[in-house]
Amino acid sequence: MWDAVVVGGGLAGWIAGIRAAQRGKKVLLVTEGVGTLFYFSGIFDYGDIEGLRHLPKHPYTLFNSEAIAQGQHFVQEICPEYIINETPQSAFTVLGTVRQGDLMPRNMILPDRQEQGRFVLLVPEGLKDFFPEVVIANMAREFPGWQVSAKRMRVDALAEWVKLGKSVSSIDYSAIWRSEEGQRVLAHEIEEIKRQYQVGNKPQEKIVVVLPSLVKEYVDFSRTKPCIEEFSLPVLEMSSFVPSPHGRYFAEYLKHRFTDLGGELMIGARAVSLNQESPSENKARTCQEVIVNSKGKSLCLKGKKFILATGGLLGGGIKVGMARKSIHEGVFDLPLFVPKEWSEPQFFASQPFAQIGVETDELMRPLDPARGEVVWDNVHVVGRMLAHWDPWTQRCGGGVSVTSGYVAAELV
Amino acid sequence: MDSRDELAARLDACQKCNMCTAQCPVAKVNPRFIGPKGLGPDMERFRRGQINLDETMLDDCSNCKTCELTCPSGVKITEMILGARRAASKARHKNTMGLRLGLRGYILGRNEYLGKLGVIWPTLTNQVLKIKLVRLALDKTLSISKNGPLPAYGKPLKIQPDKVGIGTNTNKQVVYFPGCYTRFNEGDTGRILIRLLEHLGYKTTVPDFHCCGLPLEANGQFGKADKNGRYNLELMRPYLEAGIPVITSCTSCGLTLKEDYPKLETSSAQLIGAQAYDLFEFLWQLHEKGELPLDFQEVRASYGYHPPCHLKAQGIGTPALRILGLIPGVKIRNLDAGCCGLSGSYGFKAEKYKKAMKIGSSLFEAINVGSQHGDFQSMTTECGVCKVQIVHGTGIPTEHPVHILAKAYRLID
Numbered sequence: 001m002w003d004a005v006v007v008g009g010g011l012a013g014w015i016a017g018i019r020a021a022q023r024g025k026k027v028l029l030v031t032e033g034v035g036t037l038f039y040f041s042g043i044f045d046y047g048d049i050e051g052l053r054h055l056p057k058h059p060y061t062l063f064n065s066e067a068i069a070q071g072q073h074f075v076q077e078i079c080p081e082y083i084i085n086e087t088p089q090s091a092f093t094v095l096g097t098v099r100q101g102d103l104m105p106r107n108m109i110l111p112d113r114q115e116q117g118r119f120v121l122l123v124p125e126g127l128k129d130f131f132p133e134v135v136i137a138n139m140a141r142e143f144p145g146w147q148v149s150a151k152r153m154r155v156d157a158l159a160e161w162v163k164l165g166k167s168v169s170s171i172d173y174s175a176i177w178r179s180e181e182g183q184r185v186l187a188h189e190i191e192e193i194k195r196q197y198q199v200g201n202k203p204q205e206k207i208v209v210v211l212p213s214l215v216k217e218y219v220d221f222s223r224t225k226p227c228i229e230e231f232s233l234p235v236l237e238m239s240s241f242v243p244s245p246h247g248r249y250f251a252e253y254l255k256h257r258f259t260d261l262g263g264e265l266m267i268g269a270r271a272v273s274l275n276q277e278s279p280s281e282n283k284a285r286t287c288q289e290v291i292v293n294s295k296g297k298s299l300c301l302k303g304k305k306f307i308l309a310t311g312g313l314l315g316g317g318i319k320v321g322m323a324r325k326s327i328h329e330g331v332f333d334l335p336l337f338v339p340k341e342w343s344e345p346q347f348f349a350s351q352p353f354a355q356i357g358v359e360t361d362e363l364m365r366p367l368d369p370a371r372g373e374v375v376w377d378n379v380h381v382v383g384r385m386l387a388h389w390d391p392w393t394q395r396c397g398g399g400v401s402v403t404s405g406y407v408a409a410e411l412v
Numbered sequence: 413m414d415s416r417d418e419l420a421a422r423l424d425a426c427q428k429c430n431m432c433t434a435q436c437p438v439a440k441v442n443p444r445f446i447g448p449k450g451l452g453p454d455m456e457r458f459r460r461g462q463i464n465l466d467e468t469m470l471d472d473c474s475n476c477k478t479c480e481l482t483c484p485s486g487v488k489i490t491e492m493i494l495g496a497r498r499a500a501s502k503a504r505h506k507n508t509m510g511l512r513l514g515l516r517g518y519i520l521g522r523n524e525y526l527g528k529l530g531v532i533w534p535t536l537t538n539q540v541l542k543i544k545l546v547r548l549a550l551d552k553t554l555s556i557s558k559n560g561p562l563p564a565y566g567k568p569l570k571i572q573p574d575k576v577g578i579g580t581n582t583n584k585q586v587v588y589f590p591g592c593y594t595r596f597n598e599g600d601t602g603r604i605l606i607r608l609l610e611h612l613g614y615k616t617t618v619p620d621f622h623c624c625g626l627p628l629e630a631n632g633q634f635g636k637a638d639k640n641g642r643y644n645l646e647l648m649r650p651y652l653e654a655g656i657p658v659i660t661s662c663t664s665c666g667l668t669l670k671e672d673y674p675k676l677e678t679s680s681a682q683l684i685g686a687q688a689y690d691l692f693e694f695l696w697q698l699h700e701k702g703e704l705p706l707d708f709q710e711v712r713a714s715y716g717y718h719p720p721c722h723l724k725a726q727g728i729g730t731p732a733l734r735i736l737g738l739i740p741g742v743k744i745r746n747l748d749a750g751c752c753g754l755s756g757s758y759g760f761k762a763e764k765y766k767k768a769m770k771i772g773s774s775l776f777e778a779i780n781v782g783s784q785h786g787d788f789q790s791m792t793t794e795c796g797v798c799k800v801q802i803v804h805g806t807g808i809p810t811e812h813p814v815h816i817l818a819k820a821y822r823l824i825d
Binding site for chain 2: 028032033034035036038158160161164166169171172175221222223224225242243248255256259260264265266267268269270292293294295296297299302315316
């Protein structure tokens with residue numbers, strides 16, 4: 001009997017699992033694949049928390065501001081490189097445009113626009129989906145007072161790739177930067193930049209090196225040799241693009257935090273249904289076990305609490321069938337809130353389908369929207385599965401996932 | 413079949429997100445490998461148009477199944493690649509591999525016969541395989557790497573005839589599928605496992621099984637693999653029909669029994685999936701029923717644990733850690749630092765040896781760092797060849813977790 005069975009290995013699921021394990025609970029996390037963290041930019045968006053809390057039924061209305069702050073501090077506790085600030089901070093995207101974010105790694109935060117200086121964009125040879133000319137033009141427009149120049153570079157370890165004319169994914173490059181060889185090459189490049197721009201006539205110029213695919217965070221010194229050295233110039237990371245190196249390393253780091261705290265990971269297994277205690281009249285039902293398809297047979301996983309973190313339409317928690325408007329939640333078959341019209345013609349407008357999800361009470365227990373009653377007593381719904389929010393236009397995806405995961409873990 | 417399964421079957425579920433390629437241990441070290449997305453769903457469209465690939469490229473896939481575990485859309489990528497290899501091996505036209513690689517595949521797939529030969533005089537075989545000139549000759553003639561950690565042979569595990577007979581107290585009876593590695597290279601592990609099951613009150617039968625078929629499949633010998641599967645299923649049939657569980661201690665044999673055998677066209681194929689258990693999965697089930705004795709003696713030792721890829725692919729979590737966690741004194745650290753690189757016989761191949769070592773490098777680093785920190789002194793893992801590769805890559809002693817449990821039950825020292 002597990003204290004908690006978390007279904008789903010995305011951001012909300014991992015946060016719930018790690019926090020519950022940290023509280024000394026016996027936790028099992030069941031996930032079919034690696035989850036949508038591979039789409040992670042490296043930045044947690046919280047959005048306009050106070051404004052969103054005035055929207056009826058928005059997930060933020062379920063949490064007090066203390067819980068939201070606790071979730072933020074928990075992220076920082078797990079990854080001390082994340083900086084909590086009163087006001088939003090800014091970072092470069094891989095296109096060289098500037099984006100705001102609420103919780104971002106120290107190495108991503110942009111310098112003050114009012115200052116003057118020089119950005120040197122390091123362009124790794126053959127980096128996939130990276131367009132230096134576009135990036136430079138965008139950076140120059142965003143920082144009018146700054147000089148922007150580029151420096152192309154190559155790494156011996158990838159010589160074979162280059163010879164074949166094959167592009168290199170940012171995940172493969174990020175692995176190089178985390179290796180001893182990559183650190184050496186970078187140190188060398190940075191020394192050259194320094195020589196080129198500082199020895200000249202303007203010794204006072206502030207120089208900031210920008211390197212796409214660099215991920216300095218999420219290093220686990222109990223499993224890797226320490227080799228991150230400080231460079232002689234500041235090096236800025238850019239936010240990640242799919243498949244995301246930040247997401248890849250963050251997912252692995254969260255997995256190790258979770259299992260190091262005694263949590264158990266069951267990957268490659270899909271939760272499909274549940275068994276319940278036979279309900280007495282007019283009472284919320286209690287889930288006793290979830291049924292999981294492993295290879296060859298079904299496993300019954302008994303738990304006191306179940307945390308549903310299977311994601312929404314993108315993560316696969318909500319399934320849309322071929323028949324018109326056929327839609328359901330895949331594990332517990334929970335009732336879903338579905339708006340009358342699913343889409344609206346303006347592509348970038350807030351799309352009604354984004355609001356699809358499970359309505360809950362203040363303890364994130366699923367509600368039947370028709371009757372307003374709690375359906376399952378010991379099931380908590382977290383992350384993208386919650387109804388009535390839109391991560392794209394409200395920019396609060398990280399905030400809702402972290403907070404709901406953290407709060408659910410406190411209920412275990 | 414739900415809507416997701418239909419989609420997965422139709423290959424359109426692949427959204428081209430490239431996460432599988434980003435996680436693929438082979439693509440990371442081999443630029444000539446187009447990766448699981450390319451080799452699986454992308455090329456599948458060409459294959460449906462009867463345009464077939466060079467078989468050697470299909471052969472670059474190490475069959476670790478990491479891509480299937482990674483895919484957020486449930487696409488059966490390795491299955492597609494294996495299907496393509498199966499088709500290519502049948503076609504045998506200009507795209508097939510040369511005679512030398514074909515012969516190597518024939519030999520590496522026959523680990524059962526190699527085992528049977530090897531154990532006739534294990535010390536002699538081991539000495540001969542240690543001779544550099546012999547290894548060089550194997551490298552030059554068969555492209556079997558002269559550096560690869562070919563496992564040593566030992567006292568073989570004998571088959572255990574069914575002494576009780578089916579029908580008498582079947583609920584205290586199990587069939588053990590030891591697999592070639594345990595049978596010919598590490599008989600001790602098999603003997604300890606049988607003693608342990610006996611200690612728990614189970615009569616264990618070990619029929620004269622053939623190799624599970626996975627090494628044959630991995631070396632392109634699909635017809636022979638299926639034949640082995642049907643032969644083994646026929647041996648299991650009376651036990652399966654009586655509801656007797658089949659226990660594996662090798663995670664790759666276990667995966668084959670659970671994933672591949674149900675697809676074979678025999679009556680017992682319907683039963684094997686639900687009745688095949690990894691040893692610790694079986695023990696955990698006993699524990700949940702309150703039938704696992706907990707009279708352990710303290711075992712003061714710390715271990716690093718490596719979860720094999722083919723254990724992860726079974727979707728049962730890490731039951732060995734759950735069981736070992738019940739033993740007082742045992743400290744275990746789950747490293748989970750990626751594939752060891754050997755992948756059955758992949759790392760034995762001359763052109764793949766270095767890549768296999770590079771694949772295993774993050775695991776080796778995690779082991780070295782952990783042991784230097786004093787987190788553990790030795791390693792434990794269920795998979796025999798992972799073990800061989802870990803010892804080869806780090807020099808750290810490694811054993812099957814059943815040894816630790818047997819110590820706790822005072823069955824061995």
